[in-house]
Amino acid sequence: MSQLEHRIWMDRALAQARLALRAGDVPVGAVVVHGGVVIAEAANQREVDQDPTAHAELLVLRRAAAVLGSWRLEGCALYVTLEPCTMCAGALVLARLPLLVYGAADPKAGAAGSLFNIVQDLRLNHRVEVVSGVLADDCGRLLTRFFQARRGGPRQDREQGGGPRQNKGQGGGPRQNKGQGEAPAKTGGRSPRRDPGEAPQWPSRVPDPTPVPFPPAVESHSPA
């Protein structure tokens, strides 16, 4: 798929993230594309549903499986505005997802290259191809706005969206990784992730003021 296509589908995921924002949930959205069309969409609904598993990725996987009538999401691509956590990354492997495209990286909890690389661990029985940084600015900005608006407000836990890292106009473009090995954790991922419910740490959970570029593209999806 071309970068233009990636942006089109990520824009659909962003629309879901905005729905989450309006509902008072951390703004993360996801869509599943199959055969050139969106077959499932979901917004993060943890707070609305009071369900610890209601991340956008997990919801959209379940909806896509229901549409296809199969737990194997063959031929599907999942677009999500924030790098998946360990739960969601594990679910992508279980669903045999061929392609994951995400927007903002999450150095504090991301499991698709930041803190872990579960989606490409050689010891598991499936590897997911990953494209990252697509519309990362837009994805991260939505999260930043959410956390800034809530800063100093009533106690609220902001998981799924706690630590986005924006790719602020570095021109590095999306990072593509077709490698099969376990990616080393980024430096930013080493800091312990704090539970805001126990000790509010909002300033540490919004994107760094210093722009952090994505590594240059390693390999391209579309033939040269």
Added chain:
Amino acid sequence: MSQLEHRIWMDRALAQARLALRAGDVPVGAVVVHGGVVIAEAANQREVDQDPTAHAELLVLRRAAAVLGSWRLEGCALYVTLEPCTMCAGALVLARLPLLVYGAADPKAGAAGSLFNIVQDLRLNHRVEVVSGVLADDCGRLLTRFFQARRGGPRQDREQGGGPRQNKGQGGGPRQNKGQGEAPAKTGGRSPRRDPGEAPQWPSRVPDPTPVPFPPAVESHSPA
């Protein structure tokens, strides 16, 4: 909680695993205990529901959260017959689960000490206390019987239960781990997990003929 209590609740999880077996799913069951009573039960339903996320642990977490009206499972213990995978281990962390008790270890996909130790990773914002090996023989035997019955049958993917390891009468008792560090992967966990849908490997997915003892108990839940 005492070992007797652990066995009582694990027996309830085993009842759920048997329900999964009858429905044609990999026999894994789970219960959530809160205030001395079971507040939620679930069996693995991946095949029945054709839902890649319908592992017993994820279903029981969602049901328990619905009962409590909160995504935070404070004061809860989750009992499951097989060591959780990466998806389920990540979900336990997200739900702030205080205690996980599991039966059979899964050296090929377990994320509570075997292949990963996501539930006790210091970089994440919550650590789960783990007790393993409770009724491990019974839990593993159910899985073994399931895979043996299916061996040579029609192609079927047997995730959530692919590689149980039985604790065959070694007298080692359950292993308890209150440590906070990342546990090293067991030797058995290094072998790549094969996708049976792509290359049937049943003999490698049933428990080793050689009994593998659990390490002796490190620390006890109940005061001496």
